[in-house]
Amino acid sequence: MEAPQPPVALIAAEAPLRARQTGYPPPFAARVAGRSKRPLGDLFGLTNFGVNLTRLEPGAVSSIRHSHLLQDEFIYILRGNPVLVTDGGETELAPGMCAGFAKGTGDAHQLVNPGPDVVEFLEIGDRTPGDRVVYPDEDLAAVQDANGNWQYRRMDGSTY
Numbered sequence: 001m002e003a004p005q006p007p008v009a010l011i012a013a014e015a016p017l018r019a020r021q022t023g024y025p026p027p028f029a030a031r032v033a034g035r036s037k038r039p040l041g042d043l044f045g046l047t048n049f050g051v052n053l054t055r056l057e058p059g060a061v062s063s064i065r066h067s068h069l070l071q072d073e074f075i076y077i078l079r080g081n082p083v084l085v086t087d088g089g090e091t092e093l094a095p096g097m098c099a100g101f102a103k104g105t106g107d108a109h110q111l112v113n114p115g116p117d118v119v120e121f122l123e124i125g126d127r128t129p130g131d132r133v134v135y136p137d138e139d140l141a142a143v144q145d146a147n148g149n150w151q152y153r154r155m156d157g158s159t160y
Contacts, residue, residue, distance in 0.1 A: 006013070006043060006044045006045045006111065007043060007044070007080070011041065011062045011094075012038065012040055012053045013038075015038040015039075015040055015053065015141065016038065016043075017036050017037065017038055018037040018038065018039050018052075021035075022035075022125065023046055023150050023152070023154065024080070024140075025063065025152045025160035026160070028054075028064055028140060028141065028152075030033055030140065031061065031064060031096030032060070032061060032063065032064075033058050034040065034056060034057035034058075034059060034062065034066075034113075035054065035055070035056055035057075035061065035062060036054070036055045036062075037054050037055075037087050038052060038053040038054075038136055039051075039052055040052060040053055041124075045135075046126065048126065048127060049124060049125060049126045049127060049153050050124070050125050050126075050127060050130050051058060052122070052123045052124075053069065053120065053121075053122060054120070054121055054122075055118060055119070055120050056080070056082065056111065056113035056119040056120075057108075057118060058113055058114070058115030058116055058117065058118070058143045059113065059115055060112075060113050060116075060119075061110055061111065061112050062082075062110050062111035062112075062123075062137055062152065063110050063111075064110065064135050064137070064155065065085060065108045065109060065110040065135065065137050066108050066109070066110070066124075066133050066134065066135045066136075067101070067106050067107055067108040067109065067133070067134050067136070068103050068104075068132075069103060069104055069131060069132040069133070069134075070099070070104070070128040070129045070130060070132070071101050071103055071125050071126050071127070071129045072100070072101065072102055072125065072126050072132040073100070073101040073102075073109075073123065073124070073125040074098065074099070074100045074101070074110070074125070074136075075098060075099050075121050075122065075123050076097075076098045076121060076122045077093050077094060077095050077096065077097050077098065077119070077120075077121045078094055078095060078120045078121055078122065079113065079117075079118065079119060079120040079121075080113060080117045080118055080119030080129075081093065081094050081114075082097070082111040082112060082113050082114075082119045082121070082135060083108050083111070083112045083113075083114055083121070084099055085111075085112055086107055086108065086109045086112055087106075087108055087136075088107070091131070093111075097140070101142070103128075106134070108134070108136050108137070110136070115136050127148070129144065129146070129148065130143075130144055130146075131143075133150075134146070139154050139155050140152060140153075140155070141153050141154070141155055158159045
């Protein structure tokens with residue numbers, strides 16, 4: 001049987017939502033309630049980088065504040081006015097603005113939607129294997145295994 005062919009094009013807002021809301025362990029998983037992702041890059045069979053159309057309801061956050069050791073990230077704001085939180089402080093963003101997060105800098109980041117409107121943005125990141133993520137505000141770290149799955153641990157290395 002032949003594998004289905006990826007689409008040539010699609011309407012991003014109509015793409016299927018990511019099946020699993022988050023990989024974060026409890027108690028962190030609840031903190032990204034109000035966030036939804038449409039994994040656009042996967043629909044086209046992209047393997048070197050990922051693209052998500054991400055939506056944040058008022059009061060929602062994009063992630064736990066984090067930094068990557070091996071993977072670069074980039075965001076482009078489509079709708080709404082999120083606040084970018086980095087080690088340097090808070091920056092108000094607006095549609096048409098973008099930000100990038102280079103691997104290995106240690107500068108942790110997240111987007112917060114203070115409301116009252118919905119925020120939508122594109123997030124693009126490479127898929128360098130073996131990445132490690134640090135969450136400096138929490139007792140949380142993540143390591144990517146050989147299959148691309150994230151393993152979450154406490155800072156002392158013990159599992160959740």
